Amino acid sequence: MHAFNLQPKTLSLAERLADLAVDALIDEADLSPKPALVDRRGNGAHTDLHLGLMHASALSLWPAFKAMADAAIAFGEIGLPLREAVGRIGREGEQAMLDTTGGVNTHRGAIWALGLLVTAAALDPESTAASSVSIRAARLALLDDRYAPRPLSHGAQVAQRYGARGAREEAQLGFPAVLQRALPQLKCSRAAGHGEQNARLDALLAIMTNLADTCVLYRAGEQGLHTMQLGAQAVLDAGGSASLAGRRRLHELDQQLIALNASPGGAADLLAACLFIDRIESGDGLIQGVF
Ligand SMILES: CC(C)(COP(=O)(O)OP(=O)(O)OC[C@H]1O[C@@H](n2cnc3c(N)ncnc32)[C@H](O[C@H]2O[C@H](COP(=O)(O)OP(=O)(O)OP(=O)(O)O)[C@@H](O)[C@H]2O)[C@@H]1O)[C@@H](O)C(=O)NCCC(=O)NCCS
Numbered sequence: 564m565h566a567f568n569l570q571p572k573t574l575s576l577a578e579r580l581a582d583l584a585v586d587a588l589i590d591e592a593d594l595s596p597k598p599a600l601v602d603r604r605g606n607g608a609h610t611d612l613h614l615g616l617m618h619a620s621a622l623s624l625w626p627a628f629k630a631m632a633d634a635a636i637a638f639g640e641i642g643l644p645l646r647e648a649v650g651r652i653g654r655e656g657e658q659a660m661l662d663t664t665g666g667v668n669t670h671r672g673a674i675w676a677l678g679l680l681v682t683a684a685a686l687d688p689e690s691t692a693a694s695s696v697s698i699r700a701a702r703l704a705l706l707d708d709r710y711a712p713r714p715l716s717h718g719a720q721v722a723q724r725y726g727a728r729g730a731r732e733e734a735q736l737g738f739p740a741v742l743q744r745a746l747p748q749l750k751c752s753r754a755a756g757h758g759e760q761n762a763r764l765d766a767l768l769a770i771m772t773n774l775a776d777t778c779v780l781y782r783a784g785e786q787g788l789h790t791m792q793l794g795a796q797a798v799l800d801a802g803g804s805a806s807l808a809g810r811r812r813l814h815e816l817d818q819q820l821i822a823l824n825a826s827p828g829g830a831a832d833l834l835a836a837c838l839f840i841d842r843i844e845s846g847d848g849l850i851q852g853v854f
């Protein structure tokens with residue numbers, strides 16, 4: 564008799580996608596040093612978040628991601644029935660997150676972005692190019708979920724105040740921050756031999772150079788957003804996070820954003836989306852599903 568079953572377990576496509584989505588969230592949380600975000604060093608600009616909570620939140624979302632992938636397989640096509648099923652599962656996922664964190668919003672934007680991408684990947688697991696998956700996700704995001712509540716969220720408030728394009732529009736446009744900025748930067752920094760952690764930090768910075776992060780806007784207004792965008796560009800211009808000059812700029816940016824209480828939570832979610840797409844695009848076991 565064995566204490567553990569050491570036979571390789573064959574995972575379903577939906578289980579594999581849920582694993583990859585949760586892995587992406589945990590990799591994002593662990594990546595350090597991220598400016599003003601929760602990481603292995605500390606809580607950044609947050610008083611109500613810490614790394615253990617981010618991990619627990621990520622793990623609580625596994626059933627929702629699996630259910631979204633299962634829904635995609637069951638419906639088999641992009642349309643209102645799938646959009647509304649995924650919306651319902653997303654809201655249940657948000658509730659599971661809030662139950663786990665004691666009411667703290669850790670991953671609302673990530674549920675949205677990764678949920679759409681998991682669904683899009685499950686719809687056609689043989690078509691995993693970043694552009695194909697993001698277009699399918701965008702087509703889903705463009706459909707109007709009749710059952711979605713329309714609360715005056717932080718994102719909705721800053722959209723009114725500053726005319727900012729938030730998480731919904733980012734998805735409806737096919738995740739330009741990921742496809743046009745993060746993925747190219749990730750590949751470029753890897754190709755330059757900067758190391759995986761620095762390449763991921765550079766990808767996050769590339770997102771921050773341009774994103775209208777509604778989390779930053781809500782907490783620190785336009786001054787916070789400009790500080791984030793210009794500071795991230797300065798790190799990349801100085802040679803990125805693998806260089807000494809870039810690291811100094813990154814440290815300055817961290818201090819400036821914390822002083823402004825500006826947390827780039829939306830950029831962090833999009834880095835997780837980038838890591839997820841990077842994995843499925845590289846064919847990381849999506850079809851065979853064995854680990
Ligand atoms: C369509 C929704 C995304 C709702 O969007 P909306 O803008 O109305 O709602 P928000 O509640 O503001 O959530 C959007 C979150 O998305 C992240 N984000 C911000 N800017 C961008 C951007 N430009 N592009 C992409 N993503 C972006 C961000 O998430 C992170 O920040 C969270 C913390 O933010 P906040 O709540 O403001 O918290 P704090 O400032 O810390 O609050 P206090 O401490 O001050 O109180 C953190 O969780 C990160 O995840 C935005 O918060 C979508 O959510 C929706 O409609 N959901 C319904 C269910 C559904 O249909 N799901 C579909 C399933 S796929």
Ligand SMILES: Nc1ncnc2[nH]cnc12
Nearest residue numbers: 592600601669828831832
């Ligand atoms: N690492 C992080 N820190 C703070 N907010 C976040 N939202 C998503 N990831 C985050």
